[in-house]
Amino acid sequence: MNEVLEAIFRRRAVKVFDPVEISEGIREQMLNAARHAPSSFNSQPYRFYWIETAEERTAVARLCMGQMPAKTASALLVVVADIGSLAATSQGQLEWMRSRSEFSEAKIRDYERTAKIGRILFMNGPFGIFGAIKGGLFWLLNLWKMMGMPPTSRRDLFKWATKSTSLACENLMIAAEALGINTCPMEGFDGRRLSKYLGLSARYHEVVMVIAMGKKSQTYVEPPQWRRPLDATLRIL
Numbered sequence: 001m002n003e004v005l006e007a008i009f010r011r012r013a014v015k016v017f018d019p020v021e022i023s024e025g026i027r028e029q030m031l032n033a034a035r036h037a038p039s040s041f042n043s044q045p046y047r048f049y050w051i052e053t054a055e056e057r058t059a060v061a062r063l064c065m066g067q068m069p070a071k072t073a074s075a076l077l078v079v080v081a082d083i084g085s086l087a088a089t090s091q092g093q094l095e096w097m098r099s100r101s102e103f104s105e106a107k108i109r110d111y112e113r114t115a116k117i118g119r120i121l122f123m124n125g126p127f128g129i130f131g132a133i134k135g136g137l138f139w140l141l142n143l144w145k146m147m148g149m150p151p152t153s154r155r156d157l158f159k160w161a162t163k164s165t166s167l168a169c170e171n172l173m174i175a176a177e178a179l180g181i182n183t184c185p186m187e188g189f190d191g192r193r194l195s196k197y198l199g200l201s202a203r204y205h206e207v208v209m210v211i212a213m214g215k216k217s218q219t220y221v222e223p224p225q226w227r228r229p230l231d232a233t234l235r236i237l
């Protein structure tokens with residue numbers, strides 16, 4: 001079978017790990033795979049927190065309600081949706097485009113304009129006032145014109161960012177599997193305390209997932225993997 005498919009089908013959420021050394025090289029490959037995932041407007045709206053030392057792992061595992069995958073992991077990755085990174089990301093892309101000969105001035109100006117429109121569309125203003133006005137306006141326009149809806153609240157923005165963040169998580173887990181590292185994605189954590197522990201901003205950051213990593217324990221008996229039948233999830237039109 002194709003190697004990528006093999007890693008996809010072999011990956012399981014492993015609940016107990018034996019200790020394993022995750023080298024800097026492996027860590028970098030996993031994180032690079034994560035950030036190569038597609039993201040809405042290429043905005044990459046996430047941050048990664050790599051938790052490695054025994055002391056930090058113990059603290060974060062406690063905030064994951066002491067779950068076994070967290071307690072036995074050799075490293076934990078806290079993946080955070082970051083809605084405060086948009087301006088800096090588009091500025092970074094703009095600088096990158098300017099540093100490369102393949103982008104004409106017209107293309108750069110085009111990107112600059114699109115990024116500006118994007119920032120306005122994604123802005124919700126103080127107390128979400130602009131978001132509410134925008135929501136009403138787009139709702140009215142949508143009555144006669146086909147269009148997508150921009151995020152109109154902070155909740156919407158986090159929902160938007162969580163989609164791209166989750167794709168990065170999946171890329172990381174598949175890469176980990178291909179590199180011989182087992183994983184367990186977790187949403188069983190105390191988000192408020194974990195955010196505080198990492199010094200996150202409640203305004204811009206939300207923990208999406210914690211990924212426990214290690215080597216599947218020899219004592220761990222993996223349950224058979226069940227999935228809904230394909231015809232229960234698929235409709236071909």
Ligand SMILES: Cc1cc2nc3c(=O)[nH]c(=O)nc-3n(C[C@H](O)[C@H](O)[C@H](O)COP(=O)(O)O)c2cc1C
Nearest residue numbers: 011012013014015067069184185186187188189225
């Ligand atoms: C968003 C998400 C949250 C999850 N949270 C937890 C968790 O908190 N603890 C846990 O042990 N497993 C967690 N899992 C793992 C699932 O239980 C697991 O993926 C599912 O049972 C299917 O098993 P498989 O991945 O081995 O096929 C989570 C998975 C996802 C995608």
